[in-house]
Amino acid sequence: MPHQWSHGHFYWNELMTRNADRAKKFYGATVGWTFEPMPDGTYWVAKMGDQYVGGLFPLTRPQFDGVPESWMSYLAVDDVDARVKKAQVAGATLMRPIFDLSNVGRIAILREPGGAGVGWMTPANM
Secondary structure, X not given: OOOOOOOOOEEEEEEXXXXXXXXXXXXXXXXXXXXXXXXXXXXXXXXXXXXXXXXXXXXXXXXHOOOOOEEEXXXXXXXXXXXXXXXXXXXXXXXXXXXXXXXXXXXXXXXOOOOOEEEEEEEOOO
């Protein structure tokens, strides 16, 4: 994951895909990315040289059946819990409970009032 961040800036992007092999082949051939699997084998981190540039999230579990393939962007926020409360007051909906990923950060997946999905995260390296 990126090492530096500041509140309100885009921090991470991931492709939600039903075919990670196809996506890895496409982005490898077209922009030169390489991919490293996460230890559990259910997520791939894209790299350009030795820098992390994004991720591939497979939509293979039944709970993702209605989710279209798309890119998901994550904004860095200073306090994800407090910011989610503000977002809900402003008309956003929380799409799943806020969760923590070890060595990554605290993450919320929101649908903003216009309907777009967006991730917010307080990175672990705060």
